[in-house]
Amino acid sequence: MSSKIFCKSWGAEYIAADVVRFRLWATGQQKVMLRLAGKDQEMQASGDGWFTLDVSGVTPGTEYNFVLNDGMVVPDPASRAQKTDVNGPSYVVDPGSYAWRNTGWKGSRWEQAVVYEMHTGTFTPEGTFRAAIAKLPYLAELGVTVIEVMPVAQFGGERGWGYDGVLLYAPHSAYGTPDDFKAFIDAAHGYGLSVVLDIVLNHFGPEGNYLPLLAPAFFHKERMTPWGNGIAYDVDAVRRYIIEAPLYWLTEYHLDGLRFDAIDQIEDSSARHVLVEIAQRIREDITDRPIHLTTEDSRNIISLHPRDQDGNAPLFTAEWNDDFHNAVHVFATGETQAYYHDFADAPEKHLARALAEGFAYQGEISPQTGEPRGVKSTGQPPVAFVD
Structure with a gap:
């Protein structure tokens, strides 16, 4: 590439x-x-x-x-x-200025994925993209095949989880420059490691979000999320901004995939849901390597993860299996607050079902909400879940 x-x-x-x-x-x-x-x-x-x-x-x-x-x-x-x-x-950035070294990189198969979630700010004492390069041999030796980088879109302050980004096309300046991030991805490819980026398209953080002043129509006043007014995905200029961000990161940064945060909070009334359009655009536009698209979705649904007759995923590759994580957490810590309450009765039973069938909740009543949660997942292949 x-x-x-x-x-x-x-x-x-x-x-x-x-x-x-x-x-x-x-x-x-x-x-x-x-x-x-x-x-x-x-x-x-x-x-x-x-x-x-x-x-x-x-x-x-x-x-x-x-x-x-x-x-x-x-x-x-x-x-x-x-x-x-x-x-x-x-x-102003010249996006073509970085000289890629590992131009022969062809990506890796999802079936071979061993994922390591990396927070750039805490992965090294320096907390930068460049410093993280020195630890790539360690990850390769560990058996990791995919590095999932937690969100890097520019957010308020120097350190944070990254889930309150406001400038969705700019890598966080405290971590380094665009070329620094490209150098990290380039070096990872040299060690045979794929790089997936966690992106947040469901809200903007509170600090540095000037979009309500620039264009109030960017948000729907009648549609609320846990973070405030919902994004107006059905408005053309807004839709372009949201859809082009994933394509931009994959194209200019040579990333191997994306993890979409909390898609249950992405509400779109368009004839073609914005997430479907994003996935289809990515599949159409980027064909030189495997692109792994994963989602986080508390609803436990599989409609965005269909398989064709050959087992390929035409939209999203896999879903983060929160049921697996939550069952393990309750089993290990005994915590039963909030969504962990759903697993308090028998965490080992929920864990076993998550491993065997995908979701632990497949339409059963959630003790936390008192409402049905999830759909049948027994027909999904194991690689459709990130455990």
Whole structure:
């Protein structure tokens, strides 16, 4: 694989050698200024809430922000990289500048997956992508075949779990630059290790989320999630932002897959659900290596994980089996609060069923909620579950 560039609908994109097109969807703003290298230029309203400006002579590393009606200065919601944090300036990135070394990498089969979940900030004392490279031989020797990197989209502060990201296209600056993350993935491939990224498309974190100011229509006021108003996946500009993020990470970073966080909170009334469209686009666009797509879903459903007659997964590859995890947790710790209550009566029985059949709850009443949970999973192959 050589360097590939994904052209986003939002943000800063090179359209010629030194010409960058800046695009922002801001239905809540009458006028938007581009602050580029400290100089303000008015962006052109191009219809349907979009603001666009083409600027020549822009070099990689040039800082920029958007200036709103009231003078507030905000980063690019589709920033490829931040100079400091979620509130600081974005900077222009040449996505084709990284020279990939392991261009012959062809990926690995899911049936052989031994997954190691890695938090970049705690994996090494330095807590960076570059520092993590030194520990790749250890993971390979351990028998790991797939590294699942916990969310790296830019979030507030320097350290955190990563599940409150707000700039979905920018790797967290405290961990390193885009090229640093690419170097980690490149090095992992050199050791025969696939890399999967955990991404969050169900909400934005509280700090640095300027989307409600830029475009109130990005969210549905009548649709709530545990984190606030639900994302308006049925609005074209929003849908582009959400669908293009997974494709961008897979294309430009040569990732081998994605883990989609809490998809039970992704509610979409469109004729084709946004998750189905994401999976189909990925399967259509990326064909040079196996792409592993896993989901986290508390509903225990299998509709997004169909198998064809040859056993292949045309949409999502596998589901994180929370029933397995929760049964093990209750058995080992005795904790019975919240969702662990469903496994308090006989954790070993639930564990045995999860291992044998997939889900422990396949339509039975959940003691925690008093409602049925799950569907039959006995027809699914073992590789359809991440235990």
